[in-house]
Amino acid sequence: MSSLSTPRTSIGRDIQGRIYRAGVFGHRPVVPVEPAALEAAARRVMGKEAWAYVAGGAGQHRTVAANVDAFARHRIVPRMLVDVASRSLETTLLGRTLPAPLLLAPIGVLEMAHAEAEYAVARAARSLGIPMVISTQGSVPMEETARTLGDSPRLFQLYWSSDEAVVRSFVERAEAIGSDAIVVTLDTHMLGWRTQDLDLGYLPFARGEGIAQYLSDPTFRALAAARPASTEPTPRPTVAAVRSLLSMVRHHARWGGSASFRESLRSPLPRASVETFLEVFSRSDLTWADLARLRTMTSLPILVKGVQHPADARLALEHGVDGLVVSNHGGRQVDNAIASLDALPAVVEEIDGRVPVLFDSGVRSGADVAVALALGADAVLLGRPWVYGLALAGEAGVRAVLEHLLAELDLTMGLAGVSSIEAIGRDLLDS
Incomplete structure (x- = not known):
């Protein structure tokens, strides 16, 4: 049975207690709990190409750092003597009740981290009921991932190909596997200047x-x-x-x-x-008006991922999207870009509750999730940390990373005097 199988949860205490009880017998967690230690451990086991692709960013990696550093500028102010004996992480997104406001962000080429790739990730997601956003750049066909997910929720992330027939086929397949929505990534119509990948001359595709x-x-x-x-001469092998x-x-x-x-x-x-x-792979001539063409291909909700500017949030609403994701692709596309967390409040204000606003980029802990929710996000997508867990211990590693994050979120809520996701607001923070 999942640790999130009941609406009123004590996952924080349960996971914490399990770790400490195992420690009496000399056992340590499946993967490191501390985020920096998790990253360092994954780096030791991943190949140099895999590490560069997963952990690397654009240019001098200033946006990668900014995403993480932005959380330190928003401090949680705990409230005392509040009854938090019964807490719930449950929330609703796109008409579906979820055990927590957390999704697995779409990340491609998972075979670089672990041979079981999406199979391992889908099993971990299914065990907790956490939605998985299936990547266009998957190492496993979406149908295989969906079979492994069973009845667990899934969304499909779409890179809009320059061949419209391929786009239509992908969307039809996403519908056939029971996707809850199509998530169109806007910020990767061309690859960013990813210096670590370039130094290795390595493009997995x-x-x-x-x-x-x-x-x-x-x-x-x-x-x-x-x-x-091809009529080009073949270089010497x-x-x-x-x-x-x-x-x-x-x-x-x-x-x-x-x-x-x-x-x-x-x-x-x-x-x-x-x-x-x-x-x-992609095209750079798309405009907001093209979303109408995608709408003719599917009845699924359409979310757009990569929004950073409130004017783009307004345009997204004007063109009928059903939700958006505030994201800068984890700092992998534009160096020296605004941190996603710094972009979030203005986008939330522009949207004003009319469609869900999701968030990713820089999330490393349950406390980070609490801050993003306090700034107006309806749910959070987690990226690199679960890939590190995958690299270290496959399915068990992914599950452990998710459980650690959810346990910290639960404990952070309880210690801050909040008993439900709906009760998390700006008053949780000092500014």
Whole structure:
């Protein structure tokens, strides 16, 4: 039974007590509880390419740092002698009752962190009833992830491809797997200047990693199959080139149809699929008016992710979105950008409760979640920390990270004199 199986929860005390009782017998938590220790432990086990991709940011990483540092500018002011013996983390989002105001943010190429990738993450999410936002850049097709999730809630994050037929196919598949909403990422219509990835010359998609949604999509496969053969001369092979080719072939054999590894090795399709993906991944000519076209493709709620400016929040409302996510992609797109937490209050004021406002970027703890909720977020998306848990201990690591965060949120609420998510407001903070 899930630790969040009842509306009135004592998850903070339960998880805390479990850790201390295990400590009597010399056992330590599955993954480090302290956020900096969790990050450091994950760095030790992840490959250099995986670490750069997950932990890295744009430019000099000033936005990554700003996202985290922004929380220190908002202090919780606890209230005393309030009856908080019974507390609830339960909330409602998009008409669905959730055990907590927490979702797993969409993160791609999870195979870089752990071989079980989305399978492990989905099992952890299902065990707690926490919604998972499935990434377009998944290492596992969305149908496989959905089967693993069972009846646990899921949303689908969409990168809007330059090929509209691929977009439509992805949306139809997202509907078919029971997604609660489509989350359109706005801030990655081109890749940011990610210095750590560039220093390694490493883009996982160019090796067939993180493109399982495409390789498993019939519309995309037809597009790749129709691609004319390359007429460019083949460079002299290197060890790295051979490894990259074998990676393309392995991924194509697994998700690209019925071909075996040997058949894929002889086929031009693995390389054609990667090249087609790199051509159609995204587009930079979209405007707010294009959301109307997406609306014709689906009856699902549409959320937009990457909003930082209140004027964009207003435009989102004018174009009929059903919710938005205040996010700067975890600092991975624009260096020296405003911290997401600093952007949140003005966006919340502009939206004025008309649609849900979600938040991500910089969340590392349950106290951080409390601050974001106090500043007006309806729910929070957690990113890097659960990937670190995945790298360290697979499903158990993801679950442990989520439990630690929820336990701290529960204890923070109780110690601050708040017994429900609805009761968290600006008066929880000193400014």
